[in-house]
Amino acid sequence: MQLTGAQIVIECLKEQGVDTVFGYPGGAILNVYDELYKHKNEIRHVLTSHEQGASHAADGYARSTGKVGVCLATSGPGATNLVTGIATAYMDSVPIVAITCNVGVPLLGKDSFQEIDIAGVTMPITKHNYIVKDVTKLADTIRKAFEIAKKGRPGPVLVDIPKDVTAQKTEYQAKEPVAVQRDTGRITEEDLQTALKLIREAKKPYVFVGGGAVISGASEDLREFVDKIDAPVCDSLMGKGAFDGTDPRYTGMLGMHGTKTSNYGVSECDLLIAIGVRFSDRVLGNAKKFANQAKILQLDVDPAEINKNIVVTASVIGDVKEILGRLNAQLAPMEHKEWMDHILAYKEKYPLTYHPEGLSGPYIVEQVYRMTKGEAIMVTEVGQHQMWTAQYYRYAKPRTLLTSGGLGTMGYGLGAAIGAQVANPDKQVVNIAGDGCFRMNMNEVATAVREKLPLIQVVINNHVLGMVRQWQNLFYEARYSATVLNDSVDFVKLAEAMGATGIRVTTREEFTDAFQKALDSKTPVVLDCIINCDDKVWPMVAPGAAISEVFCEEDLDNK
Template sequence: MNGARWLVQALVAEGVDTLFGYPGGAIMPFYDALHGAPELKHVLVRHEQGAAFAANGYARASGRVGVCVATSGPGASNLVTGIADAMLDSVPMVVVTGQVPTTLMGTDAFQELDVFGMTLPMVKHSFIARRVEDLPRIVGEAFRLARSGRPGPVLIDLPKDVQNADASQLPAHASLGIDDVDAPIDASLHAALALISQAQKPVLYGGGGIALGDALAAFRTFVDATQIPTVLTLKGLGALPAQHPLNLGMLGMHGTRAANLAVQESDLLIVVGARFDDRATGKLVEFAPHARIVHMDLDACEIGKLRHADAGVRGDIATTLTKLTLPCAAHLHGRHGAARRQWRAHCQERARQHAARYDAPGDTVYAPALLKRLSELAPDAVVACDVGQHQMWVAQHWRFDDPRKHLTSGALGAMGFGLPAAIGAQLALDKGRQPDARVICVSGDGSFLMNVQELATLRRYGLPVKIVLLDNQALGMVRQWQELFFARRYSEIDLSDNPDFVAVAQAFGIEALHVDRADGVEAALQALLEAKGPALLHVAIDQAANVWPLVPPNRNNAEMLDDSRPDSAAPSHATATPTTPQEDADALPA
């Protein structure tokens, strides 16, 4: 029993059944210990970034801790983007990296890298195991911290000699579980209730904290009881089903007109598990200018960080919503009831007036219509999305009914996330005994090539992930911004030399199809979904297609740009006043 074998047994004791990684010199004792551990399924990715994103997708889809492993030096540094993504989107992960022996640390040994220091700004905590006796404390704390409070990644840097050291004297590992979550204090609840009772134009603003706090049922009950119009962030999508009559859609840079205008006109924002991200608020000083703020969050650091909270309610979100539901409903249907009913009807009518159109002219494939149709054909699918125009189209047009079905790199905006995250999600659903669960990866031609090697992982494990690859032969979101805000000075966005993606997929042994006409979309989607194993649908779309609406940089959310041709659902251009690169510096797309 050495340190590596003890760690394998500890992972099993923590409930880990799947981990993602890539071996190398400094982590070889751990891989040797895995050889005799049937309880752990190790998934060999083809790049360490794929391991981090796959663990990330596993955690997002399941709500459990994702685990990834890499060797020292370049193995560890290749994990960094995935670790940062987990930190910024509050994803529970434990990251294990090999390290050179403790006697060589600090000597610039082969493949030595200070991953502890390198990742300090992007983890909840870091550990270096300098003695084998440290392992029980470190492993227990790592999993407790990853799971507790606002989740996030924790790093364990594991020197090779510690892995090889005698661990026969160590006790069997026992999980520390999870910290209790604080309940909100009564004074903050009374303050929130007082503001809500006075509001005539209230809006609920829900974010990713709803799913993280297991508050989905409480949030929906609150909405139904209070009948408050609701907007959602990118990570909050699905907290209220897309077809719910009070769901005005996503707010922010590419949010719906109904959502953005409701927020701008509101007199009270009830913010639930959201953090006033710049992509949601637009120009912050002009965001919801007439609204007072009730801010509910587990993380005290978020309350008042970007916008003053007139009532800050810190604590478990589900408990907060449950305690406020009945008294809020009584107040909202009593005094000012007529004004609130009129406000609700106004918001809903505007949502109907500005509902998305899918009757695009022409014979080419209109991506929003394709994605909306795919969401109808696969309503229970988990969607892992890359970053770019296709990401926003998914957010706008997919009809999500659960936030854990929408996996996307929100705060970091990391291209290359989609395919490995889909692999992790599929394995999470398989382990959850959902063999019929469907995972769909939506990617763009730019993002897809960043981790295309994970097609080999997909094929090796026979995972039935379905890939929709939207190909406009450009870095679409950057191209759109250069068109609108940089006087069409297109710089380094041309991807017209893309490979034949169908041939690429087939070379990996994956079934592939192609569609480039609107009249072929239905048959192509049916064929994709009916494929028995992994499959890719290559979709050629118009390079000039833009994501609408769009809030320009340094503008408030009421100043949305839209199609310059009002009778068309598939615009290629919109009029906009060009801004300078300096004005756009704080608002560039991913």
Template structure:
């Protein structure tokens, strides 16, 4: 069948199982958008307000489902506006295919109107990228891109298509997607035996579970593993929701804003078992701080083994398969004294300090949790509110916490919430934002309203760039350089101007009523939740300090 490049692209996306894409049209992708018009019954295109929002929406769609998210932009500024979203996906190992148009081949390299070398720009932040110079190669490139995005450690792939390629014709033949097999070939008997020996010999095991648990769909395997060896278990920010928060072995988040139980356990264990994690500086602070324990690492990406921390044994391969292969080799363990010590740390309650104002982050999330039956998805922007969302909400099922971890992208959450809501129409999506982060990409409210998405945005409004202000308070002698916002924005009126419902909470007494109102609204809602600008995220570990040197709120009082 002889088809244009644009039609080959759309039919190939359909062949890959794509139902929804997020994008913004422009001159170089007009042929593609013309085909999208013709194939609108097969592919639902969501027009965002900005290309960055399209990338974040594709990212959120992928994180909520595990499938490949797809975004589309024109050449030049359209393509460069995707860059932050692509980098966000790359840092957090999110499978995404970003498609950009470009000027015709004859104009490449001539500083033509709206021309950029987007493949050159995105080399460091993609698993692979392509510029298509022959329409006969287009179909195989698309098929290969989807495979690469999902294979092994997932990540974004970019396909740049000059405009004349979308008009040229080539033979199209329906192809089934390239099969993505779990990586198993490096899971050797030797590596399994070495890891099992260390586990069987240890007395104080501790599990540090990273984002790879969600990516591999290995939550059940991790729980069974932890229960068999009776090891306390912590999650990173990226693996939040992978383990039910009420599980008896769960100690909470680990790292800079981790719990006392998790951080102390990491320094007092005799075996640190690392599952799908990369020893981020925000987790371990410095490798010297965990040198008293032996370390094993189960990881799909061999480049992450011995990169940040020297380990004593490792298994390279798909985490789910690795754990299934390891389980028969390990003994049942009790570790009663060790577990009692960690449980004692878990039961230490933070001293209740006088609150500066009537509303607190903890109060919000505890109240929100009472409405959740396991079908809430929480997306976040980046900052204090992000940490509070990870610390205080009671997550029950995997892939229900979606946040930018590695890149820390302010403005991520609203686009991601749109993608997650499009993917999971049976669930309710909340985007937890700070007033600073919300200001970056609040224009995507237009997208939520146009598509009548029942997203609830909760703005933790403290009139500041809260996390940066917190650092200025603790480490810069309260020199609040450019972190007090002093903006006159009325978020309720802003929401209404976009066509959403706007609500405000300024007293504890009306929070429950406002949440009920929001949940009963068939469409987007923005809740302005007023908190004090000096409210801080605790516990906290100062940068570079040992992770068991924990600053608590009462320490400052």
């Protein structure tokens, strides 16, 4: 049948099982929005307050479900406003498809009104991108975009469509989506046998889990693997929930704000088994000193990650769920009692602690954990509150912590929380923000209200840019350059002005009461939680130091 380009866009979205898109209309994309209006009973459109919010919402939708998230924007500034969200998804391997519309083909390259080469702009931050100048190629291009976004190591794909192409007609024939298979082509028996030999010879193995284990759905295989090799487990920020954070073998996060147990344990192990991790600088600390007494076995779907940031002893390249399944099939149960006892003694000696009095970030996160029974989808912005949320909420399941790990995007959380709440209407979504981050995209409170989303926005408000201030305090002789937010912004009034409920809390008792009200509410609630401006994230590894040099507040006091 003959369809316009705009109609083809909608039909292709329906082919791919898309039920929700996030976006903001404009002149160049009007034809697509007109068709979207006609299909509003099949595809829900969430109008965000800003295109960046739309890209983060698509990201949150994707992270919380494993499906491809979709965002829409018009040409020029509409398209460029997606860039931060696309880059965030790229750094954390999140499958999103961004559809933008540009000026007509005859106007391209002529500095036309609201023209931008968005394909050129986003080339370094997408798995692939397209500008479709021929309507006959539009359907197959959109189908390919979804396939690429999901395949192997997931990531964002952008499709840019000139306005005249959305109006032109061509023959359209529906197709079933391509079934994306797990990436197993590079898994060799030789690599598996090398891995098995390293595992069987190890006396002090340690398992380090990253976001790849979440993406591949490898949690059950991972649990079986850990039980078989009898090893402790730590994770990266992106790996939260891949291994049950309440399991006795779990020792917490590794790296700059990792636990002493994980940092000491990895520094003492004789085999580090890295599963779906990219060895970021925040994990490694001083790369030359990282696990330098251990052999390192890396399991990852992306060959580009092998030996990129740290040289490994051996690797198996492929989907980590598939790799773990094949290793489990050949592994007999092992026992490392002395090693496990040693690590468990570290856990007992070096628990995460915080000041027992007053309202603080760690207390807030622990109380949220208790009151949600560990079953919420937690979302964060970036900074001290992000680390506290990683440290003090125990993630038993994957896809329950959504946070910007690679790009560290302030302003990510509220948009992502909207996407997650839309995708998971029966779950409680909580976004933890600092006051600095909340300011960046707090306009999305209006979106949450319009969509009647019962998400809870917790603002941990210390009236400073907390993480930067912490570095200034520790490493810049307390020169607080541009990090003090000494103005009169009232987040409670702001929330109420946008139609949400706003509650200010200053004590533990007030927080418990306010959070219970928020849980009972069916509408968005903003909690403005006032804490001390000098609270810090502990433990910490100084820049350039080895992770074994991790220190906490007591260590500084004892110097």
